[in-house]
Amino acid sequence: MSLSGYYICVVLLKQMNANPYIKFKRKFTLPTMIDLFHSGHQINTISSFKDLVSTPFHGDVNAICWKRKLIGDFSEIVNKIDLNENMIVVEQAELHELKLSKNGQLARDILLNDFNLLKTNGASPTLNLIRHYERDDIYPYFPTDVYSFHVDRSPIPTDTFLCTYHGEPSEIIPNSQAEQKVLVPEIRDELKKLYDGPDNGFESFLSEYFFDLHYRAKPDANLINLGIGHLWKIATDYPESQVLPCVHRAPKEKDGQTRLLMIC
Ligand SMILES: [Fe+2]
Numbered sequence: 080m081s082l083s084g085y086y087i088c089v090v091l092l093k094q095m096n097a098n099p100y101i102k103f104k105r106k107f108t109l110p111t112m113i114d115l116f117h118s119g120h121q122i123n124t125i126s127s128f129k130d131l132v133s134t135p136f137h138g139d140v141n142a143i144c145w146k147r148k149l150i151g152d153f154s155e156i157v158n159k160i161d162l163n164e165n166m167i168v169v170e171q172a173e174l175h176e177l178k179l180s181k182n183g184q185l186a187r188d189i190l191l192n193d194f195n196l197l198k199t200n201g202a203s204p205t206l207n208l209i210r211h212y213e214r215d216d217i218y219p220y221f222p223t224d225v226y227s228f229h230v231d232r233s234p235i236p237t238d239t240f241l242c243t244y245h246g247e248p249s250e251i252i253p254n255s256q257a258e259q260k261v262l263v264p265e266i267r268d269e270l271k272k273l274y275d276g277p278d279n280g281f282e283s284f285l286s287e288y289f290f291d292l293h294y295r296a297k298p299d300a301n302l303i304n305l306g307i308g309h310l311w312k313i314a315t316d317y318p319e320s321q322v323l324p325c326v327h328r329a330p331k332e333k334d335g336q337t338r339l340l341m342i343c
């Protein structure tokens with residue numbers, strides 16, 4: 080079983096910083112469309128980092144969006160970093176060293192501010208430049224890579240934060256429009272062929288190999304595109320969580336377009 084590309088991150092929320100974006104004059108605005116029409120009651124939209132970290136999930140709400148219109152040229156940053164692998168981590172020091180135009184510098188300032196905001200809150204953000212993630216092709220009927228709808232799991236209370244600055248944005252789906260794949264009879268039957276232990280160990284097998292984290296969209300489900308520039312907090316699966324975990328996936332990248340994503 081390949082677990083590549085799968086991540087569980089630990090976020091310990093502490094203090095927040097003020098919104099650093101209001102000091103900029105708008106010069107270079109990015110598209111920020113989010114399809115909220117089909118989101119039902121899943122998404123709560125707020126307007127500051129303070130609200131993002133302090134607003135709890137409740138009821139059907141398991142995704143909170145700090146809606147932003149970012150300024151700056153993120154494509155310049157993407158184009159100036161050598162991407163000789165399918166995916167790399169971009170360190171803050173590398174960002175500092177880039178020779179950038181004024182709009183590129185504005186984009187860099189936002190990335191560095193987001194690093195600082197998340198770190199100040201006890202998170203360990205990672206900035207990724209992504210041509211594509213590794214695919215899990217061991218079981219074609221049940222890939223467990225990040226292109227599959229899934230939930231993140233943690234042994235302790237935590238949330239996932241993510242923002243796409245460039246390229247295709249991540250996607251989520253309302254829980255009511257997704258079904259856990261291990262509960263689909265024909266998929267469950269296939270998984271049973273992989274398992275040769277005692278009957279009472281099958282559920283542990285599903286969990287041990289992360290099959291139980293994965294979902295499939297119901298027919299006519301409305302996928303929600305998280306848009307560009309917005310910083311999201313989505314619910315993870317952990318013991319005693321009061322809400323359902325947010326079902327999400329990485330998008331299929333457009334040919335030749337590299338994603339720039341911060342996540343923790
Ligand atoms: Fe995930």
